[in-house]
Amino acid sequence: MRLSIPVSCALAVAIAAPVSLAQSPIQTSPSANLPAGGLLRGAAAIADDGDHLWAIGQDWRAEMLADRIEFTPYLGELEPATRHLGYRLTAVGRDDAMRPAVAPTRRAVDGLEVTFERGDVREVYEAKPEGLKQSFVFATKPAGSGDLVVHGQLSADMDLVSATTTELVFHGVCGGVSVGRVVGFDARGQRCDGVLQLEGSTLELRLPAAFVDRAVAPITVDPLIGSVFTVESGSETNPDAAYDLSNDRWLVVCHRATSVVDLDVTGRFVESDGTLGSSVGIRTGNGGSAFARVCNNNLRDRFVVAWEEDANYNGVDFNGDIYACTVSALDGTVGTVKTISTDVEDEYDVDVGGNTSDVDDSFGPKVMLAFSRSAALGTTVYQAGRVMHTVLTVNSDGSLSKSSTVTASLDVDARRVGISTASHEHQHWLLTWDMWAYDPVTNSALTFGPRDIWADARDVNLSSLSGAMEVQAGDFMPQTLLWYYPWLTGAVYWAECYEPEVAGDGDRYMIAYSARPYTGAIGTDDDVYVATIEHSKRNSSWQVLDSLRAVHDALSVRTRRAAVAMTGESFLVSYLGETTTEVHVAELDFSCERCGTVTDVAAGSAPTYVFLASKTDGGSTDTTNEQALVAFSRDGTTKYVDAVRYYSKAGVTENLGGACGTGTTTTVATECAMVGFAGHSIRVNNARANETAVLVFGFEEASLSCASGCTLHVNPFASLLFPFTTSVTGTAQLDVAIPQIPELQDLSYYVQWVVSNVNGSSNCAELGADFTDAKRVTIQ
Numbered sequence: 001m002r003l004s005i006p007v008s009c010a011l012a013v014a015i016a017a018p019v020s021l022a023q024s025p026i027q028t029s030p031s032a033n034l035p036a037g038g039l040l041r042g043a044a045a046i047a048d049d050g051d052h053l054w055a056i057g058q059d060w061r062a063e064m065l066a067d068r069i070e071f072t073p074y075l076g077e078l079e080p081a082t083r084h085l086g087y088r089l090t091a092v093g094r095d096d097a098m099r100p101a102v103a104p105t106r107r108a109v110d111g112l113e114v115t116f117e118r119g120d121v122r123e124v125y126e127a128k129p130e131g132l133k134q135s136f137v138f139a140t141k142p143a144g145s146g147d148l149v150v151h152g153q154l155s156a157d158m159d160l161v162s163a164t165t166t167e168l169v170f171h172g173v174c175g176g177v178s179v180g181r182v183v184g185f186d187a188r189g190q191r192c193d194g195v196l197q198l199e200g201s202t203l204e205l206r207l208p209a210a211f212v213d214r215a216v217a218p219i220t221v222d223p224l225i226g227s228v229f230t231v232e233s234g235s236e237t238n239p240d241a242a243y244d245l246s247n248d249r250w251l252v253v254c255h256r257a258t259s260v261v262d263l264d265v266t267g268r269f270v271e272s273d274g275t276l277g278s279s280v281g282i283r284t285g286n287g288g289s290a291f292a293r294v295c296n297n298n299l300r301d302r303f304v305v306a307w308e309e310d311a312n313y314n315g316v317d318f319n320g321d322i323y324a325c326t327v328s329a330l331d332g333t334v335g336t337v338k339t340i341s342t343d344v345e346d347e348y349d350v351d352v353g354g355n356t357s358d359v360d361d362s363f364g365p366k367v368m369l370a371f372s373r374s375a376a377l378g379t380t381v382y383q384a385g386r387v388m389h390t391v392l393t394v395n396s397d398g399s400l401s402k403s404s405t406v407t408a409s410l411d412v413d414a415r416r417v418g419i420s421t422a423s424h425e426h427q428h429w430l431l432t433w434d435m436w437a438y439d440p441v442t443n444s445a446l447t448f449g450p451r452d453i454w455a456d457a458r459d460v461n462l463s464s465l466s467g468a469m470e471v472q473a474g475d476f477m478p479q480t481l482l483w484y485y486p487w488l489t490g491a492v493y494w495a496e497c498y499e500p501e502v503a504g505d506g507d508r509y510m511i512a513y514s515a516r517p518y519t520g521a522i523g524t525d526d527d528v529y530v531a532t533i534e535h536s537k538r539n540s541s542w543q544v545l546d547s548l549r550a551v552h553d554a555l556s557v558r559t560r561r562a563a564v565a566m567t568g569e570s571f572l573v574s575y576l577g578e579t580t581t582e583v584h585v586a587e588l589d590f591s592c593e594r595c596g597t598v599t600d601v602a603a604g605s606a607p608t609y610v611f612l613a614s615k616t617d618g619g620s621t622d623t624t625n626e627q628a629l630v631a632f633s634r635d636g637t638t639k640y641v642d643a644v645r646y647y648s649k650a651g652v653t654e655n656l657g658g659a660c661g662t663g664t665t666t667t668v669a670t671e672c673a674m675v676g677f678a679g680h681s682i683r684v685n686n687a688r689a690n691e692t693a694v695l696v697f698g699f700e701e702a703s704l705s706c707a708s709g710c711t712l713h714v715n716p717f718a719s720l721l722f723p724f725t726t727s728v729t730g731t732a733q734l735d736v737a738i739p740q741i742p743e744l745q746d747l748s749y750y751v752q753w754v755v756s757n758v759n760g761s762s763n764c765a766e767l768g769a770d771f772t773d774a775k776r777v778t779i780q
Contacts, residue, residue, distance in 0.1 A: 044057050059074045067104060068375070071085045073177050074274075083156075087134075089136075094209075095146025095147050102121070112127040122137040123135075135219045141217045154203045154638055159172075179203070182207070239254040239631040239633055240613075242618060243614070243629070244301055245620050252268050252629070252641065255290040256721075267294075271468070283325070290348075295421070299364040300365055303327040304327075308321070308322060308371075310772060322347050322350050326394055338400040368389060370388065372433075374413075388405050388408065388413050390406065396479070414433045414499065415434060419431055420509060421503070429457070429632045431457075432511050436450070453470075454554075485760075500513040507536070511531045512530050514575075530551055530562075530592050532648055536730055538688070551575065567628055569670055572648065584598050584601070588672075589672040589679060636756050651674060651779060658773055659709075660764065660770055663755060673780065674780050685730065690727075691726050695724065696720075697734075698718050699749050706763075712771065713752055720774055722734050751774065752775070
């Protein structure tokens with residue numbers, strides 16, 4: 001059951017928001033090509049040694065001088081010189097009444113904030129793990145008319161590689177700095193996006209006049225300054241990444257070209273704080289070893305890397321085969337290479353699905369591997385294919401054993417498989433692939449046709465648990481695609497849905513894919529879409545929910561090559577904006593609603609492939625540190641691989657425990673707890689079906705015990721109680737719109753579900769109920 005109630009008053013708590021002209025922080029953050037840097041929550045500080053005042057983040061530092069700041073990204077030992085970005089405020093006001101900035105009369109430190117008092121303008125810098133948040137707060141509305149403008153002087157010893165109205169990116173050799181988008185707030189919590197304008201060395205932060213005219217002072221302007229890092233630079237492309245929990249590090253893999261027919265698979269460790277670790281030679285000297293994919297086996301603390309050998313690369317037609325090996329997450333030791341398949345047919349599009357289990361039994365050491373197999377039809381890339389899959393066992397010595405290889409797809413020309421991560425609680429993987437809706441072998445001309453997205457859940461024995469599910473049919477013309485071709489109205493047309501990727505937690509999955517309309521030739525107006533699939537372990541049912549939700553708003557911009565990761569409480573989707581050569585990241589809840597604006601994490605130098613990995617997929621349950629790594633390649637004169645560490649800000653959640661009875665296997669989701677997000681929800685999954693469930697929602701923590709193991713962590717005497725009846729799949733949901741009030745950021749609330757169990761063996765006999773775990777949610 002789902003209930004929508006206007007409980008925003010409980011969150012608003014009568015706080016008046018100041019108006020501010022806010023620019024995104026100076027950051028090593030989601031708005032940058034980050035160098036070896038970090039977005040670790042809590043990893044920020046203000047340091048004063050008497051002579052110097054510093055703000056420090058995970059991958060940056062900034063010296064707070066008397067009248068300016070000097071931001072320095074940590075770019076690592078390969079950077080030939082220390083890089084700086086300097087900023088000094090020079091003028092403020094409206095377009096027709098600009099005035100020089102008043103010299104600071106006072107510099108104050110309060111926690112992680114440093115404030116320069118400049119008359120009726122406060123220049124504020126807040127140290128955050130992801131960067132330095134810069135704000136200008138106007139106590140009164142400035143006189144005059146036109147835009148509200150903040151002028152500053154920039155100095156940088158790096159190259160400006162990208163300048164848009166939402167972001168500036170500066171680069172050294174191994175990374176650089178970005179200055180993020182401008183946002184304005186007023187005292188009523190009204191919000192407006194502004195723009196960046198760079199003229200020579202003068203940076204303008206602008207809020208539009210229409211917003212300023214109606215704004216109630218005080219008004220605030222914010223930017224973010226951050227960093228960017230290069231993982232490999234030479235002839236590398238097509239990266240993938242995975243995370244190992246025990247060693248708290250990432251492995252980024254890619255292939256390196258010596259020539260068009262000589263490709264090696266290589267890897268590089270990236271530590272959790274963003275510093276680059278050692279390189280790993282995974283497969284060298286064996287011809288075309290390319291298109292590597294990587295996953296993690298949490299039990300063995302090993303990465304599993306799979307690749308194609310003698311692959312079709314740069315137009316050279318080879319008969320591809322599939323190989324795999326392990327890489328120790330501790331020291332980079334490479335295990336014996338395992339031959340997966342050397343069939344006479346062409347094999348390609350390999351992927352591997354990890355396992356977060358830490359239980360040493362028959363399931364814990366397993367991972368899944370899948371690939372496409374085609375009967376070659378001349379030199380065309382459109383071949384009659386099918387998805388094959390197998391289960392690999394990661395042995396304690398680092399070697400691999402494999403089960404039989406079985407066909408997973410039900411039709412021909414199935415390809416581009418994606419695999420989720422499995423866990424010990426959910427001993428299955430969800431596979432997804434794209435597939436022609438008809439048999440191309442019977443069509444001698446190999447005419448293009450609609451491509452569909454399919455999914456299937458498979459267990460460790462390769463048995464189907466869900467049956468093949470059609471996620472999205474290609475014989476459709478969605479409104480967003482028809483918008484491009486209005487003259488096609490009234491006829492039957494179709495689109496190609498292709499290159500799906502999948503992530504989830506065993507109960508909830510999101511599939512990200514690209515789609516383009518067919519108009520007589522391969523289309524160019526691609527868009528990124530997402531679909532969701534829900535699994536109820538209470539009755540073993542699978543259901544495709546939303547299947548055609550566009551991620552990006554800009555219909556005139558081609559977006560494609562989607563990747564997806566789950567970060568505990570939300571999903572991240574990364575993709576390429578090819579007309580603007582940018583890498584984007586969007587954060588979504590399970591209903592496919594965007595939690596906030598799309599973040600541009602990189603710009604310039606023609607990104608070609610993008611992959612996304614999260615700590616959650618590596619076994620982390622620390623939702624206070626929801627971190628992901630975006631790895632992408634750039635296709636310039638020299639191909640190289642960059643990475644960005646992305647800190648998920650869609651609400652910070654801490655599990656407080658307290659579950660008992662059947663509630664111990666029930667999950668509580670609190671998606672996208674962000675200021676201004678109307679779609680925020682509090683959901684219970686896999687509870688007992690058709691039972692009364694009460695959500696306890698409050699702002700005070702308690703510790704009230706009921707029998708062994710049952711603890712109510714939310715103070716019931718200072719809470720709101722919301723009764724529901726769970727659905728047949730054991731779900732219930734409360735929608736809680738969070739107002740656009742900046743002061744709500746960092747406010748915490750507590751939630752816990754109490755589910756009736758009067759006919760069973762309830763742990764809390766006094767209430768005849770079981771408890772779920774409680775969660776503390778901090779609004780971002």
